[in-house]
């Protein structure tokens with residue numbers, strides 16, 4: 643075997659041994675080389691595809707798109723890269739381990755580069771297909787996990803409402819928005835009356851059920867665009883966006899009445915509870931978000947001082 647034939651034979655061996663898809667196409671996208679990887683994954687033998695159009699075997703490949711993508715290979719002699727984040731795959735191959743890895747198809751990174759002939763012209767090009775399924779799934783899994791963690795870090799575990807830290811973050815935005823807009827918004831602070839007695843009489847778990855029950859009522863009464871959060875143990879804060887205090891008192895009264903008529907069942911016992919509510923409409927005179935919220939808190943204090951199981955609206959004096 644002469645040196646050229648030896649080199650040719652080694653090249654063929656290598657092309658078939660590597661765990662990467664190798665396809666050589668002429669300028670009309672007819673297949674010239676189809677390696678073992680491609681045969682294994684496409685279940686098409688080289689003899690059944692060489693000399694034929696790639697598109698006739700893979701109708702799922704967008705012909706116009708791939709032809710357009712390959713223009714720089716011929717015009718500029720530059721390679722082209724397609725990563726799985728842009729397009730999950732070029733060839734629709736099944737995943738190697740669909741059950742254990744959880745993917746329905748193989749994610750691929752693809753490199754296409756020109757093959758320059760003896761005459762210096764580019765009349766064919768090579769496509770290399772890399773199986774990056776594991777890498778893609780771990781990145782996708784990681785970003786899903788991050789999204790879940792982000793949601794979990796904002797939600798109060800007991801009630802499913804926003805926790806205090808996230809609620810405050812959103813409240814600051816609501817305050818800025820209220821400052822810029824003409825439409826009024828109203829802050830509500832709610833607190834369960836004599837809640838210590840509920841805990842002392844029925845136990846802490848029963849108390850938790852009461853808190854959950856009130857959270858459920860709040861979710862029922864406010865709009866999706868409103869901002870509801872668990873502010874402390876048995877204290878909740880709600881911003882009713884685009885609601886003047888006249889409308890907000892209707893919501894507060896509905897909530898108060900729902901609480902008054904609700905019954906929480908805990909280990910065969912029926913627990914009844916009441917709430918007090920403080921309301922304060924946004925005023926441009928509030929120099930900070932906390933000043934606005936403190937007004938609602940002062941109104942809540944007044945409701946507690948003047949009998950509980952009622953709402954009070956903040957007033958200047």
Ligand SMILES: Nc1nc2c(ncn2[C@@H]2O[C@H](COP(=O)(O)OP(=O)(O)OP(=O)(O)O)[C@@H](O)[C@H]2O)c(=O)[nH]1
Nearest residue numbers: 833834835836837838839841846849850875876946
């Ligand atoms: N079960 C339960 N109790 C809590 C939780 N967080 C705070 N508490 C209890 O809530 C009670 C709040 O009591 P107080 O602040 O004295 O208020 P109150 O008894 O509701 O009285 P008023 O608000 O004045 O009507 C305390 O006993 C806390 O231990 C919680 O997550 N679960």
